[in-house]
Amino acid sequence: MRYKVTVSYDGSAYYGWQKQPNVHSIQETIENVLETIHQYPVEITASGRTDAYVHALGQVFHFDSDKDISQERWKAAFNSQLPKQIRVQEVIEVHEDFHARFDALYKRYDYVVTNQVDNPFVENYMVKERKQLDIAYMQECANVFLGKHDFTSFTSNKIDPRKSREKTIIRLDIVKEEDCIRMIFVGDGFLRYMVRMIAQTLIEAGKHKLTKEDVQRMLEGKNKHLCRYKGAPQGLYLVYVLYDEEDLYILNEKERRDEK
């Protein structure tokens, strides 16, 4: 059987999703639980990696198992053995063709920045910015990124040169909340560091250190040296991964309604 799992995690205590020697990763922590259950190693495949200190509300992974356990009991088995900073939200049995990475249609990432520099409770959960940000101008600059673009200027240098840097952003909203500013990114995929680099670029625009024309030039230049900004990881949340076109429209509509 193949299972699709939705999981939330507080990334503060982990060195990112991916298994690596000598550090605690989310992937390894979850695989350890599966190994205890099966008595042999079981690999999991995520929709994509998240970097160190990045959080997830709805990361998705899949794994195969010969155990015929009900969905509710799988969830309980995970959550009774996982540390409290990692919580499985849902386990669903899926077709054996399902693939958490290849089948992902859309992802939502939120980037959260706050002016509450003296608030000790947001340290691991938001990025602190002393200056007031011009939200209307941030939104204007954010619109530059909407649609299909080559995002070479907004990703890590180390990316595989054979891989396409074309991605489509279908939503980039700057939303003022009570104690923070939330940037909502929805797209068909995001390159390494792309959300954090765009987010910090928009913060600089919000401080009027960059103009909309600067942002446009950075994007159109398709040059890895053009953007020297990268936001801190603790402001970043993987909110959901969608595998069904229809879910996107339902969700977007619901969220826009909630925000009113």
Next chain:
Amino acid sequence: MRYKVTVSYDGSAYYGWQKQPNVHSIQETIENVLETIHQYPVEITASGRTDAYVHALGQVFHFDSDKDISQERWKAAFNSQLPKQIRVQEVIEVHEDFHARFDALYKRYDYVVTNQVDNPFVENYMVKERKQLDIAYMQECANVFLGKHDFTSFTSNKIDPRKSREKTIIRLDIVKEEDCIRMIFVGDGFLRYMVRMIAQTLIEAGKHKLTKEDVQRMLEGKNKHLCRYKGAPQGLYLVYVLYDEEDLYILNEKERRDEK
């Protein structure tokens, strides 16, 4: 000069307020900063201790200094040297008779409980409760504690027998919020563990494991064996300490208005 300082802290990383050997305390961390500034040890006196893992939005302490530094510069000096989990909110020069503990008139503590057992982000900041709570009944039971009472049944055994256990609670509201239930305690002082013991008693009442009559008997019995409940520390917040009768009425009115 004597200075009055208001400080917030995320208690997760500290073993409480009070200086103790071999553990990190909030008091020691702050005194270390003052020693660096003065080049000799400076003691600070808080409105009262907070236990390990308990948070504060507005703890108050005082200290004496021969340094004539402006209030704003004191704040900046503290916050540039303190870890980000401890943030000074305000420094005010006060009369040399001011005493953070003896002059405190009222304190507010909040105790926060949530049904979101699968939320990994509240682990250190709320107490998780799987069962739905009957909030109206919790409020009914909470009202038992209003006014002046001997709280012997709701404190630690180790308390000094010569100390009075009479305290006055002037507000105990059970407030439903979006993702949690907040219990708001305002009183002229609280004995050791008193808020956590009353809070857990009210949670048991909210699950209908205790009746209002049980609660009444526990309080009136004035016996340290009558209450065997004590809520976990991470749900507890010291919200403010008041030194001026007038502030209380202004604050209470404002808070009640905000909650509507």
